[in-house]
Amino acid sequence: MTRTNQHLTREKMMKLHKRVNLRNILDVFEETRKNAPSHFSLDSRYGEPIVFSEKRMGRPYDNSNNSAKNDSCAICEGKTTTVLSYGKSINDSFPFSNENMFPAIIPNGISLAGPLSELVLKMLGTDSHDSAKGVHLLHWPSNYHIDIHQMKRDEVKNMLMNIVECENIFENIDPTTYKYSTLIKNTGKVAGGSLEHGHFQEVISNLPPGYVIDDYIGNCLGIKNPPQIMRESMKGKNPSTHVVERHGNFSIVSPYNAQKPLEQRIICNEPGRNRLADFEEGELGDLACALIWSTRGLYHAMPAMGKEFAYNMEINQSPLGEFSIDIFPATQTRAGLEMLGYNICQMTPKKSANILKLARSVYSSHPFDKYEISPEKSSGFKEKANRDHDMFFG
Numbered sequence: 001m002t003r004t005n006q007h008l009t010r011e012k013m014m015k016l017h018k019r020v021n022l023r024n025i026l027d028v029f030e031e032t033r034k035n036a037p038s039h040f041s042l043d044s045r046y047g048e049p050i051v052f053s054e055k056r057m058g059r060p061y062d063n064s065n066n067s068a069k070n071d072s073c074a075i076c077e078g079k080t081t082t083v084l085s086y087g088k089s090i091n092d093s094f095p096f097s098n099e100n101m102f103p104a105i106i107p108n109g110i111s112l113a114g115p116l117s118e119l120v121l122k123m124l125g126t127d128s129h130d131s132a133k134g135v136h137l138l139h140w141p142s143n144y145h146i147d148i149h150q151m152k153r154d155e156v157k158n159m160l161m162n163i164v165e166c167e168n169i170f171e172n173i174d175p176t177t178y179k180y181s182t183l184i185k186n187t188g189k190v191a192g193g194s195l196e197h198g199h200f201q202e203v204i205s206n207l208p209p210g211y212v213i214d215d216y217i218g219n220c221l222g223i224k225n226p227p228q229i230m231r232e233s234m235k236g237k238n239p240s241t242h243v244v245e246r247h248g249n250f251s252i253v254s255p256y257n258a259q260k261p262l263e264q265r266i267i268c269n270e271p272g273r274n275r276l277a278d279f280e281e282g283e284l285g286d287l288a289c290a291l292i293w294s295t296r297g298l299y300h301a302m303p304a305m306g307k308e309f310a311y312n313m314e315i316n317q318s319p320l321g322e323f324s325i326d327i328f329p330a331t332q333t334r335a336g337l338e339m340l341g342y343n344i345c346q347m348t349p350k351k352s353a354n355i356l357k358l359a360r361s362v363y364s365s366h367p368f369d370k371y372e373i374s375p376e377k378s379s380g381f382k383e384k385a386n387r388d389h390d391m392f393f394g
């Protein structure tokens with residue numbers, strides 16, 4: 001992923017931008033759903049929904065090895081959906097948000113069923129089996145082909161502010177329907193990233209994402225910590241040796257319950273913060289730094305491990321729990337008893353933290369406008385990691 005000349009111009013973007021109101025936004029989304037029908041089954045083994053959406057097979061995989069497709073980007077060419085909001089421009093780079101042309105979920109008319117449904121309905125505060133309603137959005141950090149690990153603090157802060165603005169549009173339409181957010185990101189082919197153009201995805205829906213349901217059910221059954229004290233328990237279980245670095249009220253930690261090497265969690269040390277919308281502008285700037293450095297650490301350390309730079313990210317924001325961000329790098333497949341049993345993580349959290357700190361110290365002055373790692377720095381990093389942290393980087 002490099003900053004090429006290929007980009008969505010402001011002029012093209014403005015043509016796609018529509019000031020949205022309740023009437024036209026819901027019409028726009030209804031039309032997309034008609035074009036991409038889907039249905040779901042509830043998996044009785046695990047109680048999780050499986051969505052069947054054949055339309056998604058036709059997505060443009062410009063991150064694939066098909067070089068003919070790599071030459072063009074539908075987003076940059078403006079062949080995409082209505083732009084709902086956009087942010088300030090810095091060095092000709094601006095964030096924007098639009099609708100996903102291939103909505104993964106939120107088929108109309110699904111209802112909750114199965115053994116967990118009564119608990120979930122109680123949580124939702126309703127006694128009827130509500131249909132799922134909501135929207136599937138794309139948030140682009142930049143109109144250029146760059147991603148957050150290559151960006152500057154104010155650029156990523158702009159992107160976070162734009163996400164909040166977009167969330168506000170839907171909250172203002174109907175706070176009950178647009179209550180829960182599933183905000184995720186993947187970067188790199190092996191993490192499932194299908195587009196070269198960096199992006200986040202967000203589903204805003206009347207149904208909570210799985211982790212919120214898990215927290216609630218766990219809470220009811222008394223088998224997990226209530227989400228309200230998750231931050232405290234995370235702090236308690238992560239000794240200072242697991243802290244990679246701090247940015248204002250945020251800490252990047254190598255979590256005690258990591259399932260993969262170099263896994264990271266960004267936690268907020270200030271109580272009472274549930275969602276991005278709860279943060280002031282200065283805090284969003286600190287969070288931007290945490291996002292840049294957690295992903296930049298992976299960008300430097302993963303190739304040294306012989307791994308492609310690739311990760312999945314989950315931004316946990318819900319009315320019920322504390323704000324946090326999980327970053328799962330593609331450093332190993334889930335392992336343990338033929339991938340079906342308990343997890344086996346191939347690096348201790350303490351060593352992961354040390355490697356990430358080392359990446360920070362070696363590369364802190366790395367000029368990211370060059371978008372490449374110098375061979376000298378790369379070999380210096382491997383040498384130090386092998387010598388000081390008992391690593392086996394080749």
Ligand SMILES: [Zn+2]
Pocket residue numbers: 006007008073074075076077144145197
């Ligand atoms: Zn593009």
